[in-house]
Amino acid sequence: MIDLEEQLHRYSDFKSFRPGQKAVLTQLLNHHDTLAVLPTGGGKTLLYQLYGAITKQRVIIVSPLISLMQDQVSRLQYLGSKRVIAITSAMAFEERVAILAHLNQYQFIYVSPEMLANATVLAAISRQETGLLVVDEAHCISEWGPDFRPDYLKLRTIRKQLGNPLILMMTATATKATRTDILVKMGFSPENVEQVIMPTNRANIFLSAKICLNQKEKNQVLVDLVSQLNGAGIIYFSSKSQAEQMAATLTQQTGKRVMAYHGGMANQRRFRIQQQFMNDAIEIVCATSAFGMGIDKANVRYVIHYHLPANIQSYVQEIGRCGRDGHQSLAILLYEPNDQYLQLNLMAATIPENQLLAHLYQHPNQLSQNDAFRVIKYYYDNGKSFEQATQIFNQAKLRRQRELNTMIRYIYTTGCRRKLLLQYFDETIHDLNPDLCCDFHTDFWGHWQSFNQQYLMQTQSVEKKPLNDWRAILDRLFLLKN
Amino acid sequence: MELSTLYILFGDLTQTRRAKALKNILAGRRTVSNLYWALEYDLLPYFGALRDFKLGDEKNALDRLAHLGLIVLTDRFSFQLTNQGRDQQVNLLKLLPPIKKLTIAAQNDVVRFSSRFIFATQIVSEYSYSNKRYYPQTIGFFDDQLIKRWFIQNKQRQLPNYFQELLDRFLTQLHDDLLAEIFIQSLTGHHFSGETEDQLSAKMGVPPTIIQLQWLMLYADLLTRVQQIPTSPLKLLLVGLARSPMANSTNKTLIMYRNTDYTPEQIASRRRIKLTTVYEHLLEAAIVLPVNQFPFSRLLAEPTKQALESHQPSIIGEWAFKEAKAAIPDLSFFEFRLFQVLDKKRKNDD
Incomplete structure (x- = not known):
């Protein structure tokens, strides 16, 4: 019997397991295929990192987040594994060829589902022995989920081609129906797979929302909050340009150190801002949902949504980035009635109009020319008629509208926000602390300043006070031993 | 980079210069026409010096500069500096190392050298503190492999001391504490994340483009210095940087x-x-x-x-x-x- 605590100390700096981690590892080490539902910040990376370290086997991680895969690589390197690589469509052809030729040098291989569907890539991976296949964000396999990725449906066959290695399917937030769907699509019957399901509830995050009259009022509320709230914060926006603009406004009006952060930035800039945030050299990032997939900052005290997300799952994922150190934290959703149209527009952009669908069905050769047509191509290739495809997309549209409505209901609720949120994941809570639950139980908006003083801790900066003297910085940059 | 700043820097008081050609010269768009204008404007040595930067829209830049009275448009897309524009040019040039340093960036991939150097500094800084747990930068697969190989080959050579001495010598020889400060903020390392060009721009009160140019020119300077030390442990970081003058x-x-x-x-x-x-x-x-x-x-x-x-x-x-x-x-x-x-x-x- 392996002493898991001992292995944890041997291969990581963590002192103890987070809830669910040990259970998942035990299942995997007993060679049981596993579906793990762990909340954001639940330490999913550690699971396969530790499995790889203990068994010395190769781990293939299928991840849908192409633009952020490099962050995941960095994160694994940060956690101590050095033989890590990502294969994505974003890399240059020569790079991919070189990587595939030296695949045996890597123990952890991240790959996007689209790349894995590529025959050359799959052949190269199949030549290596795989100990564990990890399917990250496994809910992307679910056709009626908001993040459906057709290439995930190929994973069932791909796994066979890899010699049916042990599998770990992971997701942060999946309803019961989604969980069943994941298993069915991967070709499992529920009794053959171990399920480790941790509660979605994060008791140390206080939930609140504020409905503002208009954008002007919302901006003012945001400035007030940011000026006074203690500790590090993330503010989510649905557009890059607004994140940039608001970062500039907040810098000017609050005296806090605020930067924008989004996927459209050059690597070095993104890295620097991420480092500054990690080192507490900046206090607040104005981000799009791209933020924070690769990094794990424990002491984020609050998450504010300037724009509402498209659904409850995304919301729970995003607020899950605060309070990872277990200390009291705060989630605030700011809303003004026009915000829903912004989401509706974003939604319209992701679901094809009938006209476009008709055009593509008439000119199917164009389906391969644009990555955005991937889902349409999937239905076309699977013999769905134009009428059937139209119906599928219309249903998808309705579903997303329903999900948005649920999100708006959360904002307007006159009951307990936590209960409403958890209901969505078929969860109930028993030991609720009304003072630290949500703004239904207490007059949070009348007393948020005292909540802040009482519960939200100030940050102690790791980065020592900024120096302006280059000589002093240089002296500190390298620790000389002589 | 702000094209308007570049137009001031590379504009002329007496010679009419085509805005589009000037942008293409700096961006290194190799056509006979662009090369010819580079020759005509005496800017051939700068051809492609800013190829790694987004340079923005010509028309907006011209409108802005004309509105400020810094240039006169001789036709819709050609301009000359006004006296005021020339004064502005002189002021901007004072903020930069000698502008000739920029020609090094036309002959070498200085941006690539800087990202290798910055990553190497991070690794050596963390290594000097015996810290293995940090987020490494991502600079592309091939350069990543290069840096790994470089570090393995050289880590016995007291790299922290070497970097400290090299940087100390380099920054001292600039005889300009402000430039030295700007350079050091381009680095990252143990518990030090440096600053972005807009953070420095706000702090120093100069346009972000000037900070970017300062970085580029300082790294160009550093590159030449390292190239001149045949035994430098950084030699491997210099491979594949030379740019051919001809296709x-x-x-x-x-x-x-x-x-x-x-x-x-x-x-x-x-x-x-x-x-x-x-x-x-x-x-x-x-x-x-x-x-x-x-x-x-x-x-x-x-x-x-x-x-x-x-x-x-x-x-x-x-x-x-x-x-x-x-x-x-x-x-x-x-x-x-x-x-x-x-x-x-x-x-x-x-």
Whole structure:
């Protein structure tokens, strides 16, 4: 019997397991295929990192987040594994060829589902022995989920081609129906797979929302909050340009150190801002949902949504980035009635109009020319008629509208926000602390300043006070031993 | 980078400069026309120095500068600096290391060198603190492999001391604490994340483009210094940075032309390229190479040259092909342009 605590100390700096981690590892080490539902910040990376370290086997991680895969690589390197690589469509052809030729040098291989569907890539991976296949964000396999990725449906066959290695399917937030769907699509019957399901509830995050009259009022509320709230914060926006603009406004009006952060930035800039945030050299990032997939900052005290997300799952994922150190934290959703149209527009952009669908069905050769047509191509290739495809997309549209409505209901609720949120994941809570639950139980908006003083801790900066003297910085940059 | 700042820096008080050509020169868009204008503006050594940066829209930049009275537009897309613009140029140049340093970035991939150096600094800084748990930068697969190999080969060579001494010497020799401060903020390391160009810009009160130029030029300077130390542990970080002054295909055409007595038509057929492409290659080589390394006399027959000389206006750069052709009906555009290039290069040599 392996002493898991001992292995944890041997291969990581963590002192103890987070809830669910040990259970998942035990299942995997007993060679049981596993579906793990762990909340954001639940330490999913550690699971396969530790499995790889203990068994010395190769781990293939299928991840849908192409633009952020490099962050995941960095994160694994940060956690101590050095033989890590990502294969994505974003890399240059020569790079991919070189990587595939030296695949045996890597123990952890991240790959996007689209790349894995590529025959050359799959052949190269199949030549290596795989100990564990990890399917990250496994809910992307679910056709009626908001993040459906057709290439995930190929994973069932791909796994066979890899010699049916042990599998770990992971997701942060999946309803019961989604969980069943994941298993069915991967070709499992529920009794053959171990399920480790941790509660979605994060008791140390206080939930609140504020409905503002208009954008002007919302901006003012945001400035007030940011000026006074203690500790590090993330503010989510649905557009890059607004994140940039608001970062500039907040810098000017609050005296806090605020930067924008989004996927459209050059690597070095993104890295620097991420480092500054990690080192507490900046206090607040104005981000799009791209933020924070690769990094794990424990002491984020609050998450504010300037724009509402498209659904409850995304919301729970995003607020899950605060309070990872277990200390009291705060989630605030700011809303003004026009915000829903912004989401509706974003939604319209992701679901094809009938006209476009008709055009593509008439000119199917164009389906391969644009990555955005991937889902349409999937239905076309699977013999769905134009009428059937139209119906599928219309249903998808309705579903997303329903999900948005649920999100708006959360904002307007006159009951307990936590209960409403958890209901969505078929969860109930028993030991609720009304003072630290949500703004239904207490007059949070009348007393948020005292909540802040009482519960939200100030940050102690790791980065020592900024120096302006280059000589002093240089002296500190390298620790000389002589 | 803000194109407006670049227009001030590379604009001229007396010579009208085409905005689009100027942008293409800095961005290194290699066409005969852009190379020719670079020669005409004496900016050939800067060709492609800013190829790794987004340079923005010309029209917005011109409108802005004209509105501020810093330039006058001679037509919609050509401009000259006003006196006020020239003053502004002088002020901006004071913030930068000698502008000639930028030519190093035209000959070498300085941006790539800087990202390698910054990553190497991070690794050595963390190594000096015996810290293995940090987020490494991502600089692309090949450079990543290069840095790994470099570190394994050199880590016994007291790298922390080497970096400390190298940087101390380099920054001291700048004799400018402000530039030294700006440079050091480009680095990251143990519990130090440096600053972005806009953070520094706000702190120093200069445009972000100036910070980016300062970085580029300082790294260019550092690159040359490291290149001059044959035993430097950083040698491996310098591989593959040199940029060829000519495109590969141009070089092939030129070599074929020099080493045989083929006509351009024969070269086109042998190389299976268009005749116009052969002429473009030859013009590109004529512009880029020193006069004595290009066979001008073979391509520009003496009678044609004499005819051109007898009709040339005082400023050949402003001579339009249409006018020349009216005077010399047999003249081809290739001969006309070659004559302009030869004239300009001879004047430069004088």
